[in-house]
Amino acid sequence: MARRIAVVFDSAGTLLHMYRVAKEASTGNILENIESTAIVSKKKGCGLVALNTEKEIILHSRRTMSLFDFITEYRVSIGISCSKGKFTQDIACEVIRGTSIPMGDVHDVLEAVTSRCPDSIYLAAGLIVDSEAQSIPYVLSTGGQVFGKTLQTIQSLYAMEVDVYIASGDRMAALLQLAEFINIPRERVFAFADPLMKEKVVLELKSQYEKVVMVGDGINDLLAFRAADVGIMTTQQGDKRPEELRKAASVVLDDIIKVVDVVKGL
Structure with a gap:
């Protein structure tokens, strides 16, 4: 029954009440409380990609290290949180491989969230990948209470x-x-x-x-x-x-x- x-x-x-931070690749500006899923939903071939690892591992990496090298060297898996149109882990990895996003950008957004929400029960880092433009327009971090x-x-x-x-x-x-x-x-x-x-x-x-x-x-x-x-x-x-x-x-x-x-x- x-x-x-x-x-x-x-x-x-x-x-969870979330605090969200993004670093815009084109300007280097830190943006607060952008709605990442809404950005992804507006363009085909975009995906919200999560780094499946802990904050300490990310912050242990060299700031000058590329995001792709970090994923490879630290054997970090990625997950697709949401996407629009054709978008897979393989597609995301190929775009990440072809970009020069430094881990310093990921450090920056993580540190911004940690300083604003030191008691977060939840902390994550990720990025928006645009497969059509072959770019990563935003690096992201979120913390939640x-x-x-x-x-x-x-x-x-x-x-x-x-x-x-x-x-x-x-x-x-x-x-x-x-x-x-x-x-x-x-x-x-x-x-x-x-x-x-x-x-x-x-x-x-x-x-x-x-x-x-x-x-x-x-x-x-x-x-x-x-x-x-x-x-x-x-x-x-x-x-x-x-x-x-x-x-x-x-x-x-x-x-x-x-x-x-x-x-x-x-």
Whole structure:
């Protein structure tokens, strides 16, 4: 017999309040709080690429070392968090190989996030790769702190015998820190979940549950919203959300704790 309800959460901007920093390759400027998924969604052949490694390993590298040499020498894998059009790890690697992005740029964004959010439960580094232009327009870092009512929300859902999952474009090591803090089992965490994978997670859960709810805040949650029985868009991150995402959502909430009331209504 199918269990009654499952709720799938995105992490960044949904469970976590994020601080985002980008270094623009064309100018060298440090930009705050750019919405990387929105940038990727605007151009075919673009992808948001995550470096699957720890901050300490990145900062141990030489600033003058190229990004490709770092990935090769330190055997760092990459993950595709979201993309538009044809975009694979092999395509990303070829573009990275052909560019001269120094690790100093990655150091800069990591250090900027660390100085602004020293108590982050989550810290990641990555880049936007443009395969058509054969360039890396932005190097990125993000740090996150759990929203004040995130833990209360998860606990309330558990008290209602609701099963909770995470499907996020972030790397597994970072997500497991979050999952442990809010008591979500490892087997219910899906890392490097691009829009198609998020949709797949929701569809597979629909075969196991009477109702599946997707909670997110970015354009990479659009397909999962459409696949879910209920799509909940959260706005507590404070960034402007794409209108297309808002239209796809069943409900728009300004506080994650209100997810509990929506689920009660089911």
